[in-house]
Amino acid sequence: MNRFENQTVLVTGGTGGQGSSHVRAFHAEGANVVIGDIDTERGAALADELGSRARFTRLDVTDESSWSAAVLAAESAFGALNALVNNAGVQNPPAPIENTDQATWSRILDINLTGTFLGIKVAAPALRRAGEGAIVNIASTMGLGGTAHYAPYVASKWAVRGLTRTAALELGRDHIRVNTIHPGVIATPFIHEPAAGATAAIADFYSPEPFAIPRARGADRRHPTSPVPHVTRRLVHHGVGVHHRRWPPPRARPSGRDRMSTPDPTGSNDSARDASLSHLPDDIRRAIEITPAAGTRERIIDITTLGRRTGRSRRLEIFFYRAAGNTYLCSGAGGAATDWHANLLANPDFTFHLKNGIRADLPARATPVTDPAERQAVLAEIVADLNQPHDPGTIRPTRLEDWAESRLMRISFRHRP
Incomplete structure (x- = not known):
């Protein structure tokens, strides 16, 4: 073209x-x-x-x-x-x-x-x-x-x-x-x-x-x-007049598709399997259950957690992913140690901030992924999704082994007190 x-x-x-x-x-x-x-x-x-x-x-x-x-x-x-x-x-x-x-x-x-x-x-x-x-x-x-x-x-x-x-x-x-x-x-x-x-x-x-x-x-x-x-x-x-765009308009989301590309062998959908999403409004739940067509911008969130040493509130930017019917935070390929992982290990309760398109501040809890089978399945889905040709602008690894040392935590969303 x-x-x-x-x-x-x-x-x-x-x-x-x-x-x-x-x-x-x-x-x-x-x-x-x-x-x-x-x-x-x-x-x-x-x-x-x-x-x-x-x-x-x-x-x-x-x-x-x-x-x-x-x-x-x-x-x-x-x-x-x-x-x-x-x-x-x-x-x-x-x-x-x-x-x-x-x-x-x-x-x-x-x-x-x-x-x-x-x-x-x-x-x-x-x-x-x-x-x-x-x-x-x-x-x-x-x-x-x-x-x-x-x-x-x-x-x-x-x-x-x-x-x-x-x-x-x-x-x-x-x-x-x-x-x-x-x-x-x-x-x-x-x-x-x-x-x-x-x-x-x-x-x-x-x-x-x-x-x-x-x-x-x-x-x-x-x-x-x-x-x-x-x-x-x-x-x-x-080009007419003055208009500052920071992001292109949101793409239409494909209907009837799960977040990641791997089929669900149980035939159930994400919201049915992840009970922690059931209490959320539909628009927020859809923003979390993003599809394989989502680009980098839609995966970026902020989290507010407590510093493991200072105990003070810290707000950090990070990517989140949907895989195996759950929501995960992942440090990405290379596995470099990051503050968010150490902070959440010490203080697992945090705030999950959606900020692109839908904005919401959601109380959440992080759980380290310790089951090797779950870890392998989740990372395989993430890598497969990021390598899809219809995923423009995404930070994409090329090999699963690049993610061997990645920090991975499963997120559950809690009801507000």
């Missing part, structure tokens, strides 16, 4: 892990792509590989004249510029704030923030000449919270959010939409290779394996590149 036929998209940082994935995704759906990057050799090779609908232009995002040349190259090659993906970014060497030098701070903000600012500034007139357009700024989940030892990067991504909202207000009347996407951990060299000036990679400071999404390839909607063409297309073809 050529959703972007006769559309021209400029992608900055277009030779990197995410950047090249964005380029290939747009190209696969019919777009003319302009690859902007400072890596001339890799950029030219990628353009040659993709053929006549691809161009490489050397682009230093911190240099306004370089931006002007890139936009001119896009218009000269393909007649108009219809979308900009501000993807170029760098990470700082990990260090506490007091040990971070000003040169590092300035370099990170120059590329991540000033580069995005200059892109919007220079591309806006070209998008206006095209009649309408879209700008997608690639931020980060680090732009939604704090992360120790990465102050310059975190600050830059928070600032990109504010810049994006301001640009959307200014450009909306010209039918130019501006949005951010906040990727989580994606398995690219960005997390597995040291940042400039560092001797260790991000992955050396914590294990991202339970959370990392495999590197995106092509235009496959199952991979993390998929939101970029999706958001861009909606904006190019339907």
Whole structure:
């Protein structure tokens, strides 16, 4: 399906892990792509590989004249510029704030923030000449919270959010939409290779394996590149005024299907087997009994538990799953130790917060899964479900053995006192 036929998209940082994935995704759906990057050799090779609908232009995002040349190259090659993906970014060497030098701070903000600012500034007139357009700024989940030892990067991504909202207000009347996407951990060299000036990679400071999404390839909607063409297309073809979307509208749920893909040998349904759901309102029960078509967003909840050491209330974000007729919390592939598991072992009573679509605060109790047969059956269902092709955007393992050390707890929902 050529959703972007006769559309021209400029992608900055277009030779990197995410950047090249964005380029290939747009190209696969019919777009003319302009690859902007400072890596001339890799950029030219990628353009040659993709053929006549691809161009490489050397682009230093911190240099306004370089931006002007890139936009001119896009218009000269393909007649108009219809979308900009501000993807170029760098990470700082990990260090506490007091040990971070000003040169590092300035370099990170120059590329991540000033580069995005200059892109919007220079591309806006070209998008206006095209009649309408879209700008997608690639931020980060680090732009939604704090992360120790990465102050310059975190600050830059928070600032990109504010810049994006301001640009959307200014450009909306010209039918130019501006949005951010906040990727989580994606398995690219960005997390597995040291940042400039560092001797260790991000992955050396914590294990991202339970959370990392495999590197995106092509235009496959199952991979993390998929939101970029999706958001861009909606904006190019339907962009009027200012509207900030954080999530796409909910998908219709298939009827008559259990949460997981494995058939129920007893022939009963989930609600009949899980008595702890029977007292819940229908809409909340349906939100918990999510189907195999559910994506990552619908699996994310918060839990409020007591810290095992402090005894204080803590709210944590986690994924939940439905399998074998029950609800489970699972640490994911890799099995890294997590606070939620230790806290629930010490204090099994907690609050289960639905927060996407239906919102509800449900008293619940966690029970460790100690039966090897139950554990094997549940993990097999989870892996089978996450590997389904109709489960877009999900963090998917590829092998059951990757989940051998996963922490697994069964959840029962209690009546309110």
